[in-house]
Amino acid sequence: MDYSSEVARHFAAPRHAGPLAAGPGMAVQGEGGSVEQGALVRFQLRVDAGRVVALAWQAWGCPHTIAACSLAAEMLDGRSRAELEAFDPLALRAPLSVPAGKTGRLLFIQDALRKCLAAWDNGGQRTPLQEE
Amino acid sequence: MDYSSEVARHFAAPRHAGPLAAGPGMAVQGEGGSVEQGALVRFQLRVDAGRVVALAWQAWGCPHTIAACSLAAEMLDGRSRAELEAFDPLALRAPLSVPAGKTGRLLFIQDALRKCLAAWDNGGQRTPLQEE
């Protein structure tokens, strides 16, 4: 398995990794994938005034999955709800050189983000997320 | 194939090898074996007053065959007819360490000597053997 230097960079210092810290705004979360499917990702967003004001992810997965979470988080930080909705995780393929056999794992990120959006629309939870 | 030092010694300097030179007495000769059988030997004897006064052999054969001819000639030089008749070529086996698969070749020497004996008894030829 070859890893691109972008993957190596994100893996070495992942952005927004770990459980979301307490803070202002509404917290929402969503998961995608499973251990059986080879990767499990969880995104947690804190949203306020129609924008993502903070976000974090957790992942059990291969280096490509971890780098994809890190890059996605970097790209989505501070974005509007519409921008979040328009975000296509397949856009992560090229910058990370994700091999064809692993593109399914990017869809797990999409699943997690969609669940975040649904929770956002449903009002989410106003109390801070429990620390993991 | 291993060769004993006795074989090596006789092969390096075979005694009585080559056609029999002209000389006094009665010349007799006999052959044994054939190219097809793997060895062909010829013994030539010059006999006088019931004794072998000179002898020579020619051989197309393996080093054991050549050494056996050489040793046999050495042993028979100067012997009486009775001694020649009593000579057992299988006695060459031990001093030369002839392998079991090759003892047949010693019998070719016996055949050649028997033919010499028969010629001796039949009066042989009184003219010198033709040089080969």
Next chain:
Amino acid sequence: MQLPVYLDYAASTPVDPAVLALMTDCLARPELAGNPAALGHAAGRVAQALVEKARAQVAALINARPDELVFTSGATESDNLAIIGVAQFREARGRHLVTALTEHKAVIESCRHLAARGWRITWLRPDADGLVAPAAVEAALEPDTVLVSLMQVNNETGVIQDIAAIGAICRRHAVLLHVDAAQGAGREPIDVRAQQIDLLSLSAHKLYGPKGVGALFIDQAHVRRVAPLLFGGGQERGLRPGTLATHQIAGMGEAFSLAAQRLPVEVAHTRALRDRLWTGLQQMPGVLLNGHVQQRSGHILNVSIEGVEGESLFYSLGELCVASGSACTSLANEASPVLRALGRSAALAQASIRFSFGRTTTAAEVDFALERVAQAVRKLRSFSPLRVAGG
């Protein structure tokens, strides 16, 4: 300490300096250029003498006679020759073989090849510790069983099978026993007589000898009762034709001779390192030992780590040369079948690391490995969505 730290002695070992010196000598001396089969001339005879010396050295390590050894290109070929060769020779007597799910691929695939040609194979599943019960072997024997093939030391877990007990059972039932000792020979004592082994596979490169040469022991009673897999110039009594590789065989002989001398020291050395690493790893929660806690070779430690994914774990350990149960890092396409056979989940089989130690491994290297693993696990768990008990 040189980086990366090599802890993959079960995959291959560096060539011992004494072995290297002998091999270089063989290769450099033009009078050894001869083909060992060219006995008619001096060069051939010198080469042949080297081959025969090596044969005796290899035989000595396993208490065999030199003429019971056939040189091959490695344990893969030895395994194939033993299994397919015996099966084909004894075809008329029976077409049933017994082996285990945890054998090396050379054994597994040889058996599968026979299965595709109509042989019946009983695949024994070891217990959760990796041990195959001798009673299970006995229960698997059928009237037409011709061969049992079970390894001495498992190449992934280091688990040691009770070969002597299995050997006694096979002898009692007049079934041949083949033992893949590629990992075990020279690292754990083995004795083909005492353990009643009929065929035994060896590889030089697992024991500080060169890659690309091995041997198959065949008990004298059966040496003419194995069908060859290759055909040619009649070398190795027709069982394995091809020009004998003098330098390779001489190197194997020297390596095996050294291994015999060093065995007790070697065992003590690797066990100490293995226990040092295992003690250290146990300081972390969620680290599981793969394989029996006692009945295993000193040179291998295999653990699974909970809460982390195998490929990322392995990727984090770039400064270590270790083996992993993870899919993407080796030729295999699935999580280690050996660990799966021991009952590990696919995720835990993948999140496994095989550390293996050797003659030149130091305590400092083990401590470095420990630190790197702890670091990697801490980091991966810091953003893992999975919880680890006690973590």
Next chain:
Amino acid sequence: MQLPVYLDYAASTPVDPAVLALMTDCLARPELAGNPAALGHAAGRVAQALVEKARAQVAALINARPDELVFTSGATESDNLAIIGVAQFREARGRHLVTALTEHKAVIESCRHLAARGWRITWLRPDADGLVAPAAVEAALEPDTVLVSLMQVNNETGVIQDIAAIGAICRRHAVLLHVDAAQGAGREPIDVRAQQIDLLSLSAHKLYGPKGVGALFIDQAHVRRVAPLLFGGGQERGLRPGTLATHQIAGMGEAFSLAAQRLPVEVAHTRALRDRLWTGLQQMPGVLLNGHVQQRSGHILNVSIEGVEGESLFYSLGELCVASGSACTSLANEASPVLRALGRSAALAQASIRFSFGRTTTAAEVDFALERVAQAVRKLRSFSPLRVAGG
């Protein structure tokens, strides 16, 4: 001049100093201890890079693509894999093969093995010069012929077959062509594309590389259509499992790369030596050339000597390392079947000497050999009961 004089380059060649240096380097560097299949870590990747470099070097000599080469333990194994592997894969298509009586034993015995399992073999007899007529190959083809196996350069006589003509015929009839080029590669030009060869066997130790490593070229169109003979860890795309012997393969690559560079010089050098010896030998009566007078490789000269017996002739030449057609001096049990197939009597086949030359052979060595042969023949004829015409 070092005694004995080595004139048996067709049996095996000394390892080139540059090859030796590379091999020693591979063996001595612990970072190359890795198993080339362990791509997950640095040591494995370095080893793998060396293997791939060698693959390209070997491919270049025969104008193949690197991915068309499978590394084996030598030409014996390559021949077996080509012949048995193709026959088994194409079994449903046909069970007929064409080969010649003058092939190497690895080919002959592979075919015999198949014959014992129901395949039909057509054994072509070459003419008295050792040449197999392309028309005879064409005439031998049957609707169910799956493979023709004919060698480039004969190992006993040096005769070169017209592979290009035979290749064209096979291609036209959609029959695969396997060529044993163990003797020819690097000594005579060979080009798998121009000569339309589908499979080609190579051996390193005939070309100043190490013993115990070889390769099989399989045209890309057929590379997945050969049944493996050995089963295991999936190396070499499943066609040849077993840990790749990095130092051996790297050595073979280097040797082949040198051979490609030196080919024209080498050909000129060996031809000059061969002609010098042949001219000298012809001064004696009753010396017969074995094999075609023109169409033969420079590195071999094979003669039969009338009026002397083979074993004694060979025994007289103790200061020379040469090969003989005589029974007692090699593993074979009968007089050279190759010379018998050319119509030589058993006696003349036995009283044959194969001189073979190489990179380091000198004119002085050839002159020494000539003198020793003349001496031996003179002496043996002096007491031979057979007459030699002109003697």
